[in-house]
Amino acid sequence: MKAGIVGLPNVGKSTLFNCLSNAKAQSANFPFCTIEPNIGVVNVPDTRLEKLEELVNPEKVIPATVEIVDIAGLVKGASKGEGLGNQFLGNIRETDAILHVLRCFDNDNIVHVDGSVDPIRDKETIDMELQLKDLETVEKKLDKVKRAAKTGNKEAQKEEAVLLAIKTGLEAGTSVRAVELSKEDRAEYVNPLQFITDKPVMYVCNVDEGAAVSGNDYVDKVKAAVANENAEVVVLAVGTEADITELETYDERQMFLEDLGLSEPGSAKLIRGAYKLLNLETYFTAGEKEVRAWTIPVGATAPQAAGVIHTDFEKGFIRAEVIAYEDYVSLGSEIKVKEAGKMRVEGKEYIVKDGDVMHFRFNV
Ligand code: GDP
Incomplete structure (x- = not known):
């Protein structure tokens, strides 16, 4: 599971990517500075993990991670192969x-590809390229379905109606995620086509230092423009945060953040947001050797969760011993949880809850 960073050139994508992954992707003041897609693996900040560490005092602590891809080079005309467009659209498809x-800061020294700062226009430029690509996808599919629908095939007629709704939406500048359709129709006809504009999205408003907390007029405009998309909008001073990551000590970084009025880096919020956007959640294992956060898709069963540790755990799954995170923390240790009768034994059907602390019993 990975999240892709998109946006026009010079809006701060690779600065954000650097800041997130501490990987040194190029960042320069001209378009196409990052030509290969860059992939980074980022730890997911989680205070629960710190709390468990305090209680268990393990040798090692391993956080959950999320994969981030910096997808540069999306420009006007990309869907027609302009710039390095098609290749990048392919990369987005894989996320x-x-x-x-979205660039929400003024700075005359940093070139804007379209000559002025306007996050709404920028968003529409990117959306349009993605929508044009999806339009190709839906038209191809419609050609096939239409033939079957003409022969009177009821199923094909239903599918045709759904695809036509998508086509009409895309032509009017509506992303697939915002086209009104039933859950069933989406599952049956839409999801298999893997539209780019159907992927969950989060808008990252890149602002200057002073606007990290309060935002600015650009941010307000973005929020208003995406209100109907049910998407999260995160405000982040990307350049400033990149500077903060350069500081040596934790205390220095914390002081800098407090000066900005932040209790934690905005990037932490962004990473957690990306994790949620990917529909992921966390369960923990907690032992003296290691306290660890494991990543599962929301709705995973206990055996599936065990399978994330090792496929043999899933195959040979017998049962799981589960402690709710709140019980672990309020009682303070596994032994006390057991004494209080709060450790549950769960079987194959158990749907793991975010924060569960788990042990697995399995046959080898
Ligand atoms: P990309 O083309 O979207 O990857 O953009 P870059 O990350 O390479 O950023 C383009 C330029 O804008 C670089 O010179 C960055 O240092 C600068 N930049 C990025 N974020 C900010 C910001 O929040 N404020 C200001 N003033 N400059 C920024």
Whole structure:
């Protein structure tokens, strides 16, 4: 599961990527500075993990991670192969969620590809390229379905109606995620086509230092423009946060953040947001050797969760011993949880809850 960073050139994508992954992707003041898609693996900040560490005092602590891809080079005309467009659209197709960076800062020294700062226009430029690509997808599919529908095939007629709704929406500038359709129709006809504009999206407003907390007029406009998309809008001073990551000590970084009025880096919020956007959640294992956060899709069963540790755990799954995170923390240790009768034994059907602390019993 990975989230892709998209946006026009010079909006701060690679600065954000650097800041998130501490990987040194190029960042320069001209378009196409990052030509290969860059992939980074980022720890997911989670205070629960710190709390468990305090209680268990293990040798090692391993956080959950999320994969972030910096997808540069999306420009006007990309869907027609302009710039390095088509290749990048292919890269976006392989992601599971989109972080759409919008330039919400003024700076005459940093060139804007379209000559002025206007996040709404920028968003529409990117959306249009993605929508044009999806339009190709839906038209191809419609050609096939239409023939079957003409022969009177009821199923095909239903599918045709759904696809036509999508086509009409895309032509009017509506992304697939915002087209009104039933859950069933989506599952049956829409999801298999893997539309780019159907991927969950989060908008990242890149602002200057002073606007990290309060936002600015650009941010207000973005929020108003995406109100109907049910998407999260995160405000982040990307350049400033990149500077903060350069500081040596934790205390220095914390002081800098407090000066900005932040209790934690905005990037932490962004990463957690990306994790949620990918529909992921966390369960923990907690032992003296290791306290660890494991990543599962929301709705995973106990055996599936065990399978994330090792496929043999899933195959040979017998049962899981589960402690709710709140019980673990309020009682303070596994032994006390057991004494209080709060450790549950769960079987194959158990749907794991975010924060569960688990042990697995399995046959080898
Ligand atoms: P990309 O083309 O979207 O990957 O953009 P870059 O990350 O390479 O950023 C383009 C330029 O804008 C670089 O010179 C960055 O240092 C600068 N930049 C990025 N974020 C900010 C910001 O929040 N404020 C200001 N003033 N400059 C920024």
